[in-house]
Amino acid sequence: xxxxxxxxxxxxxxxxxxxxxxxxxxxxxxxxxxxxxxxxxxxxxxxxxxxxxxxxxxxxxxxxxxxxxxxxxxxxxxxxxxxxxxxxxxxxxxxxxxxxxxxxxxxxxxxxxxxxxxxxxxxxxxxxxxxxxxxxxxxxxxxxxxxxxxxxxxxxxxxxxxxxxxxxxxxxxxxxxxxxxxxxxxxxxxxxxxxxxxxxxxxxxxxxxxxxxxxxxxxxxxxxxxxxxxxxxxxxxxxxxxxxxxxxxxxxxxxxxxxxxxxxxxxxxxxxxxxxxxxxxxxxxxxxxxxxxxxxxxxxxxxxxxxxxxxxxxx
Amino acid sequence: xxxxxxxxxxxxxxxxxxxxxxxxxxxxxxxxxxxxxxxxxxxxxxxxxxxxxxxxxxxxxxxxxxxxxxxxxxxxxxxxxxxxxxxxxxxxxxxxxxxxxxxxxxxxxxxxxxxxxxxxxxxxxxxxxxxxxxxxxxxxxxxxxxxxxxxxxxxxxxxxxxxxxxxxxxxxxxxxxxxxxxxxxxxxxxxxxxxxxxxxxxxxxxxxxxxxxxxxxxxxxxxxxxxxxxxxxxxxxxxxxxxxxxxxxxxxxxxxxxxxxxxxxxxxxxxx
Numbered sequence: 001x002x003x004x005x006x007x008x009x010x011x012x013x014x015x016x017x018x019x020x021x022x023x024x025x026x027x028x029x030x031x032x033x034x035x036x037x038x039x040x041x042x043x044x045x046x047x048x049x050x051x052x053x054x055x056x057x058x059x060x061x062x063x064x065x066x067x068x069x070x071x072x073x074x075x076x077x078x079x080x081x082x083x084x085x086x087x088x089x090x091x092x093x094x095x096x097x098x099x100x101x102x103x104x105x106x107x108x109x110x111x112x113x114x115x116x117x118x119x120x121x122x123x124x125x126x127x128x129x130x131x132x133x134x135x136x137x138x139x140x141x142x143x144x145x146x147x148x149x150x151x152x153x154x155x156x157x158x159x160x161x162x163x164x165x166x167x168x169x170x171x172x173x174x175x176x177x178x179x180x181x182x183x184x185x186x187x188x189x190x191x192x193x194x195x196x197x198x199x200x201x202x203x204x205x206x207x208x209x210x211x212x213x214x215x216x217x218x219x220x221x222x223x224x225x226x227x228x229x230x231x232x233x234x235x236x237x238x239x240x241x242x243x244x245x246x247x248x249x250x251x252x253x254x255x256x257x258x259x260x261x262x263x264x265x266x267x268x269x270x271x272x273x274x275x276x277x278x279x280x281x282x283x284x285x286x287x288x289x290x291x292x293x294x295x296x297x298x299x300x301x302x303x304x305x306x307x308x309x310x311x312x313x314x315x
Numbered sequence: 316x317x318x319x320x321x322x323x324x325x326x327x328x329x330x331x332x333x334x335x336x337x338x339x340x341x342x343x344x345x346x347x348x349x350x351x352x353x354x355x356x357x358x359x360x361x362x363x364x365x366x367x368x369x370x371x372x373x374x375x376x377x378x379x380x381x382x383x384x385x386x387x388x389x390x391x392x393x394x395x396x397x398x399x400x401x402x403x404x405x406x407x408x409x410x411x412x413x414x415x416x417x418x419x420x421x422x423x424x425x426x427x428x429x430x431x432x433x434x435x436x437x438x439x440x441x442x443x444x445x446x447x448x449x450x451x452x453x454x455x456x457x458x459x460x461x462x463x464x465x466x467x468x469x470x471x472x473x474x475x476x477x478x479x480x481x482x483x484x485x486x487x488x489x490x491x492x493x494x495x496x497x498x499x500x501x502x503x504x505x506x507x508x509x510x511x512x513x514x515x516x517x518x519x520x521x522x523x524x525x526x527x528x529x530x531x532x533x534x535x536x537x538x539x540x541x542x543x544x545x546x547x548x549x550x551x552x553x554x555x556x557x558x559x560x561x562x563x564x565x566x567x568x569x570x571x572x573x574x575x576x577x578x579x580x581x582x583x584x585x586x587x
Contacts, residue, residue: 099529187358193451195425
């Protein structure tokens with residue numbers, strides 16, 4: 001259940017940032033979309049909106065918020081589940097709520113504000129999705145947003161990181177039906193995060209080659225994954241020298257997308273934005289390199305042999 | 316008894332998808348047909364005898380030797396027979412199975428008995444994540460049968476399970492019985508956090524203290540009668556479940572109120 005930032009800008013009168021620090025990480029988010037803009041439905045701009053910040057520590061975003069809820073680290077999932085119970089008027093004891101680091105009054109006030117809103121948004125960041133519980137923390141917030149629709153309009157949207165990460169998800173989704181964690185080894189896409197997601201595959205050492213386009217796993221992934229990248233032939237396409245390209249067998253320098261290479265970037269609300277190159281580059285674009293690699297591969301004999309054999313029951 | 320014996324010659328470099336290692340297929344195949352069965356080594360189609368030495372034919376009793384931790388889908392959707400593995404085994408062991416037994420003298424990967432309907436799996440070592448769980452996007456996990464893990468297990472044991480029994484002899488990690496809809500999970504060595512999160516129905520029994528979610532409410536202590544029956548049933552599988560009043564009692568917690576659900580968590584409290 002999501003929407004575009006245009007809808008947030010024009011309609012959202014209740015904004016929750018959960019596990020993120022937009023003041024420093026998405027500095028234009030407040031002024032362009034979430035807090036400041038005035039619209040037909042919110043004529044007084046910031047004064048018509050309520051902003052709640054949920055985080056484990058006080059960040060610079062606290063100053064911009066109306067309510068700050070400091071949750072105990074690692075208790076986001078518990079807090080969201082308590083909120084799910086509270087919006088349905090289920091009895092929860094004070095001692096149980098105290099476990100999350102917040103008081104009953106704070107949560108009752110939060111629930112009352114959520115229910116009174118005309119259009120609520122949850123923006124969630126890495127503080128939620130990358131801490132213990134991972135995908136289930138995000139799932140919890142998405143479920144809460146879905147359940148809030150019994151009372152009022154509510155949506156949830158992840159605060160995406162730098163680079164065109166949304167674009168990768170969107171393209172994979174319309175091409176294959178799944179956003180990430182896909183295997184093509186049987187000739188058709190199969191989705192299973194945990195089994196086919198990059199980091200898990202690399203940590204287990206289940207590949208004998210790696211092809212990395214415009215990403216730097218060498219700087220972000222756990223040590224066993226990096227060790228495996230060093231072991232197998234790794235090919236990197238990147239405009240810059242990165243941690244990954246330093247350990248790669250092959251590094252092909254490409255033109256920086258959006259600056260010297262044209263393309264489409266996706267905004268965090270999945271709106272495609274065409275980019276025109278501003279500068280010339282002596283290097284080929286990522287697309288051209290991948291296309292030429294593909295042309296060469298097509299000259300090889302078909303590896304599939306007989307037609308793809310499905311697993312007896314689809315996974 | 317006639318037996319088919321597979322011995323892994325060397326560990327595959329990448330994942331080997333071998334859903335053909337199933338009693339249902341092998342029972343009707345000659346040695347030559349078994350050798351020619353197609354397995355997927357990464358994207359490439361290979362024959363079983365590229366990786367395994369095969370002895371025997373036409374039997375639903377399979378014995379496998381070797382370190383199979385890159386071999387996946389063994390015993391997938393099997394309905395009969397016996398599979399015994401001496402060594403580790405990879406993901407999706409006995410997924411969607413409808414009958415028969417699997418025994419592993421070693422560790423198993425993720426999704427042991429994923430969405431299984433009937434049958435028995437016994438892992439003598441540790442199991443990975445999502446034991447007896449639902450696949451992504453699926454509503455129901457395990458719908459019957461028994462999984463016994465003597466060692467530890469990973470996260471999301473019994474995720475969305477509907478019926479059946481899972482026994483974890485060691486410690487399970489987070490999210491045991493996540494979104495559980497029925498069935499029983501027995502935790503002999505306790506679990507980490509968020510046990511029973513979002514459960515709707517079903518029973519989680521723990522013989523050790525648990526850190527519970529704040530959405531579970533204590534609802535008394537007693538010795539449920541049905542545990543006598545369970546205890547006898549589990550004894551046949553080599554699992555001891557205490558139930559006598561003289562030995563102690565169970566504290567009962569109900570939840571998860573976030574859903575809101577009617578699941579129960581029973582925590583054993585030995586008599587002092």
